[in-house]
Amino acid sequence: MKYTGKVLALGDHIDTDAIIPARFLISTDPAELGRHCMEGYDPNWLDKVTPGASVMVAGRNFGCGSSREHAPVAIVGAGIAVVIAHSFARIFYRNAFNMGLVPIEIGDAVSEFREGQEIEVNVDEGNITNTSTGKAIVFPPLPAGMRAILDAGGLAEFVRKRLAR
Amino acid sequence: MALTLAQKILAAHAAVPVSDVGLEAGRIVNCKVDLVLANDITAPLSIKAFRQMGAKEVFDKSRIALVMDHFTPQKDIASAEQVKGVREFAEEQAIAHYFEGGNAGVEHALLPELGMVGPGDLVVGADSHTCTYGGIGAFATGMGSTDIAAAMALGESWFKVPETIRVSFSGTLAPDVSGKDLILWTISQLGVDGARYKALEFDGPVIDAMSVEGRLTMANMAIEAGGKVGLFAADTSTLAYCKDAGRTNDAPLAPDPGAHYERRLSKDVTGLEPQIACPHLPENVRPVSELKSIAVNQVIIGSCTNGRITDLRAAAAVFAGRKVKKGLRCIVLPATPAVWMQALQEGLIETMLQAGCVLGPASCGPCLGGHLGILAAGERALATTNRNFKGRMGSLDSEVYLANPAVAAATAVAGVITHPAAL
Incomplete structure (x- = not known):
């Protein structure tokens, strides 16, 4: 899996109320939730997301707070396929795989990426290249069990295949 | 092992x-x-x-x-x-x-x-x-x-x-x-x-x-x-x-x-004061004595954190014989029907109603900004709930402080964040 795009930079402790405020949890529709992605952080944030600018790079503890799966659903619904962070909150990290959103944890190396820079993410090889600066970083391969969930397109499909066996 | x-x-x-x-x-x-x-x-x-x-x-x-x-x-x-x-x-x-x-x-x-x-x-x-x-x-x-x-x-x-x-x-x-x-x-x-x-x-x-x-x-x-x-x-x-x-x-x-x-x-908790989590993260904690003249528009008592009978007893003990500050809304949501009934039988509900509290249903309500007590821009709440993230209880330009039920009740009476002993 390879992804390219411009960086959408975010700080530490981006909570799930910022990603999708509770007042929007009256829907389970990815497109509808996607229309309100990050509205609890900045009501105009979504204006920055374009097909070419679609990789979130955040600081520590991304996705902290509520267990609402609507958070990764909203991110996917907004057209974002990858979130890179210094670290992820536990429930969000699990939810991301389950929703087919790729979460990549890279620690202090997040400082290599700035808003608007072009990057290329290679999930199979475990590296991220900042094509704006030429700098590349590596990350450990995703655990096999997690990779299997992503390859199936999320946990629901993964379980469907298991139940069908 | x-x-x-x-x-x-x-x-x-x-x-x-x-x-x-x-x-x-x-x-x-x-x-x-x-x-x-x-x-x-x-x-x-x-x-x-x-x-x-x-x-x-x-x-x-x-x-x-x-x-x-x-x-x-x-x-x-x-x-x-x-x-x-x-x-x-x-x-x-x-x-x-x-x-x-x-x-x-x-x-x-x-x-x-x-x-x-x-x-x-x-x-x-x-x-x-x-x-x-x-x-x-x-x-x-x-x-x-x-x-x-x-x-x-x-x-x-x-x-x-x-x-x-x-x-x-x-x-x-x-x-x-x-x-x-x-x-x-x-x-x-x-x-x-x-x-x-x-x-x-x-x-x-x-x-x-x-x-x-x-x-x-x-x-x-x-x-x-x-x-x-x-x-x-x-x-x-x-x-x-x-x-x-x-x-x-x-x-x-x-x-x-x-x-x-x-x-x-x-x-060693000896001498520990009531703790208050200040906006916009639960880690921004200060002892109540360090917070001076912080006026609030709303107090919430309830939630999965502090909506049980012992919590309502602590709040009602502070409210007894006192009134909620004029212009402040104090919303109490007993966490379950049994807690509601127990509070009613113990007279806590009457005490809180006489103080001017709004008593609501057993619901998560305003804790996550759902309903039953939402904040406008510029408003500030003190709540017995668990999260004070930006915009958690309403407008992105509102603030939430977190505290225990006794402090919440004292704050509702005084109109500013207050230790019950200071009333």
Whole structure:
């Protein structure tokens, strides 16, 4: 899996109320939730997301707070396929795989990426290249069990295949 | 191997027996679960995923709890449609523990009260505050809706064995200082990600003497330090609480002497003041005496953190003979119908009504900015709830402070954040 795009930079402790405020949890529709992605952080944030600018790079503890799966659903619904962070909150990290959103944890190396820079993410090889600066970083391969969930397109499909066996 | 509480409970639930090596922190264990929980916000996504999985039946219709508590009583058409969908699923699957309307309360207050959770249980819930049940010695943790759908279908889930941080409290608690203050202090020490992916274990003489309700309050906010679970040993107080809740055959539970802890924190609580979490993170904690002249527009008393009977007693004791400050709205939401009834019988409801409080239904309500007390731009609330993220209770330009119920009541009376003793 390879992804390219411009960086959408975010700080530490981006909570799930910022990603999708509770007042929007009256829907389970990815497109509808996607229309309100990050509205609890900045009501105009979504204006920055374009097909070419679609990789979130955040600081520590991304996705902290509520267990609402609507958070990764909203991110996917907004057209974002990858979130890179210094670290992820536990429930969000699990939810991301389950929703087919790729979460990549890279620690202090997040400082290599700035808003608007072009990057290329290679999930199979475990590296991220900042094509704006030429700098590349590596990350450990995703655990096999997690990779299997992503390859199936999320946990629901993964379980469907298991139940069908 | 000497085991922590987390290791002990995971080992007891392993789908296939695990060795000592398999219980080391970082290992993945597949476990059978005792109870699977979802609410009116998270269950709709779980049901969607359950269908997508091609699952036909839940693994055990007596081990699923569906609690309609967040946007209930149904606040608008969309939330009513969501509840309707969950109700139909519960009927189709003959799920015994479906709660809506007069038998519903805030899930994490309701399930322990009904005896649905006990020491040593393994519980997963599509709600981050599922960790509350650690207060009675259950390994209980929040997950997303699809993980919960998988658990509903399979009766099992995977868990990464967590490291444990042990937090010990000694000394004597001052009046008007309670479990809420100890957990806010803990979060201030660890930070909002200090226990990320880890278990917290609480002990010490102060915990031994603390009510089970106080422990539930503390366990509830383990997630606010990033924790996976917040665990307490099950002692005689726990067993008495569980017996009152109608349970039988529960046994004491304690970590093994010599278990490995990644980190230990200890605190002599003597002289500890009520703690206040300031905007916009639960780690921004200061003693109440450091906060001067902070006027609030709204006070909320309730939630899965502090909506139980001991919380209402603490608040009503402050309200007795006093009035809520003119122009301030103080909203009290007893967490369950039984808490409501008990408060009524004890005269607490009358005391609070006479003080000028608004008494509302057993609902999560404003805690997550749902309904029943939303903040306008520029407004400030003090709440007994668990999160003060930006915009959590309404406008992005509002503020939330977190405190214990006695401080909340005192603040409602004074109009500014206040220690009850200062009234």
